[in-house]
Amino acid sequence: xxxxxxxxxxxxxxxxxxxxxxxxxxxxxxxxxxxxxxxxxxxxxxxxxxxxxxxxxxxxxxxxxxxxxxxxxxxxxxxxxxxxxxxxxxxxxxxxxxxxxxxxxxxxxxxxxxxxxxxxxxxxxxxxxxxxxxxxxxxxxxxxxxxxxxxxxxxxxxxxxxxxxxxxxxxxxxxxxxxxxxxxxxxxxxxxxxxxxxxxxxxxxxxxxxxxxxxxxxxxxxxxxxxxxxxxxxxxxxxxxxxxxxxxxxxxxxxxxxxxxxxxxxxxxxxxxxxxxxxxxxxxxxxxxxxxxxxxxxxxxxxxxxxxxxxxxxxxxxxxxxxxxxxxxxxxxxxxxxxxxxxxxxxxxxxxxxxxxxxxxxxxxxxxxxxxxxxxxxxxxxxxxxxxxxxxxxxxxxxxxx
Numbered sequence: 001x002x003x004x005x006x007x008x009x010x011x012x013x014x015x016x017x018x019x020x021x022x023x024x025x026x027x028x029x030x031x032x033x034x035x036x037x038x039x040x041x042x043x044x045x046x047x048x049x050x051x052x053x054x055x056x057x058x059x060x061x062x063x064x065x066x067x068x069x070x071x072x073x074x075x076x077x078x079x080x081x082x083x084x085x086x087x088x089x090x091x092x093x094x095x096x097x098x099x100x101x102x103x104x105x106x107x108x109x110x111x112x113x114x115x116x117x118x119x120x121x122x123x124x125x126x127x128x129x130x131x132x133x134x135x136x137x138x139x140x141x142x143x144x145x146x147x148x149x150x151x152x153x154x155x156x157x158x159x160x161x162x163x164x165x166x167x168x169x170x171x172x173x174x175x176x177x178x179x180x181x182x183x184x185x186x187x188x189x190x191x192x193x194x195x196x197x198x199x200x201x202x203x204x205x206x207x208x209x210x211x212x213x214x215x216x217x218x219x220x221x222x223x224x225x226x227x228x229x230x231x232x233x234x235x236x237x238x239x240x241x242x243x244x245x246x247x248x249x250x251x252x253x254x255x256x257x258x259x260x261x262x263x264x265x266x267x268x269x270x271x272x273x274x275x276x277x278x279x280x281x282x283x284x285x286x287x288x289x290x291x292x293x294x295x296x297x298x299x300x301x302x303x304x305x306x307x308x309x310x311x312x313x314x315x316x317x318x319x320x321x322x323x324x325x326x327x328x329x330x331x332x333x334x335x336x337x338x339x340x341x342x343x344x345x346x347x348x349x350x351x352x353x354x355x356x357x358x359x360x361x362x363x364x365x366x367x368x369x370x371x372x373x374x375x376x377x378x379x380x381x382x383x384x385x386x387x388x389x390x391x392x393x394x395x396x397x398x399x400x401x402x
Contacts, residue, residue: 004028006042026101033105033123061125065099067154074147083143084110116143129274129291136282146281153277160269160357167364171371178379185386187222190215193390202397211389243299250299254327258370262363263298268332269356270295271305276349285345286313304328318345331355 004020006028016037022028028042069090076086087107094100102123109119117135120126130150137146190211197204197212204212218225239245254260274295278288289312293305308321319337322328332352339348 002044004042004044006032026097029098029101030105033101036124061098061102063154063158065096066126066130067151067158069099069103070147070154071151074144074151077144077147083116128294129278132283132287132291133278133281136278140282142282149277149281153273156273156353156357157270160266160360163361164266164364167368171368171375174372174375178375181379182382183218183222185383186211186215186218188219190386190390191219193393197393197397200397202393205389205392205396207385208389208393211386247299247303250301254298254300258363258367262360262367264301264327264329265356265360265363267296267298267301268329269353269360271301272332272336272349272356273353276346276353279349280346285318289318300327329356 002022004022004025006016006018006020020028020031022031025042025044032042072090072093073086076089077083081089084107087103087110091100091103091107094103102125106116106119106123109122110116115135115138117131117138120134121131133146133150134143137143140146194212194215197208240249253263271292275288275292278291279285283291286309289305289309293302293309296302296305304322304325304327307325308318311321312318317337317340319333319340322333322336335348335352335355336345339345342348
């Protein structure tokens with residue numbers, strides 16, 4: 001037995017520190033998790049510093065690892081291998097220590113008579129949707145098919161998220177470079193002309209005086225501008241935690257050109273795919289609505305689905321509950337209505353998600369095709385304005401010499 005120093009977080013976010021006797025680092029992590037806490041570090045007392053140990057002890061199971069776990073387990077179960085044996089095989093083939101410990105704990109719970117859904121729920125790394133789908137698959141005797149659906153759902157969700165992030169990287173970089181370029185021009189380049197103009201004693205044109213005044217302000221108060229931006233971001237983040245402000249903000253976002261329709265499509269695609277996958281796995285509609293609405297980021301759309309859910313609870317079709325809200329796309333409402341009328345709601349929800357996934361990618365491409373040239377034109381216009389102001393002053397100097 002060795003003595004380990006550990007750090008962990010409680011579910012409430014409080015940090016814990018202490019010492020523990022254990023045979024290995026994995027045992028320490030397992031005991032911390034068994035107590036319902038989140039392990040951060042676990043180092044043997046007296047052991048030398050090891051970057052590998054530090055990284056592994058701080059590693060947290062992410063969505064990519066959960067997707068790999070789901071895909072592997074679905075493959076093994078589909079091949080006819082029993083659940084406990086499948087988990088044991090996965091333990092042997094998993095390289096990541098953190099994930100292997102988690103699978104070992106799940107395997108031990110299943111071996112002790114627990115259901116897979118209950119064992120996964122205790123890990124606190126699987127979403128309610130994931131656990132409920134697994135539970136529905138267990139009750140319906142279709143666990144392997146449910147895991148296949150889950151794997152496909154996670155792959156599609158990741159693909160949509162990655163496409164949005166990848167598309168935003170280039171405009172973000174362009175915007176940052178534009179801002180840095182303007183700071184350099186106004187803070188360094190333009191002020192270098194000021195001594196020359198003062199020595200010449202020439203009266204500067206109004207446009208040059210304006211540019212010089214802006215340059216002086218940037219050079220003197222650049223730090224205040226950065227602090228103002230940081231403070232603004234902080235204030236907005238704090239205000240967004242207020243329910244009324246967040247609702248008003250999200251409502252305004254939906255009215256913005258290009259951005260509003262894009263946000264709507266993204267949230268509707270996530271919602272319909274989640275709900276369709278849940279229903280396809282045997283989860284009841286009301287339970288599915290309660291879970292699926294959590295993937296909606298926009299609070300206005302979230303409230304719309306919540307109100308529609310209440311009407312479904314009182315016996316009305318989902319499409320009827322959604323049709324009175326103009327913010328929820330008509331195409332989605334119509335497809336949901338068709339699905340309810342034909343008894344294929346799950347299929348129509350997934351088809352709706354596929355449709356909006358394609359529209360999201362098209363909208364992003366279209367938005368970028370407009371944003372990038374707009375950024376370039378605005379930057380070029382600002383640089384031209386600065387150069388024009390400097391040239392006007394230099395022409396006045398030439399006239400004075402002549």
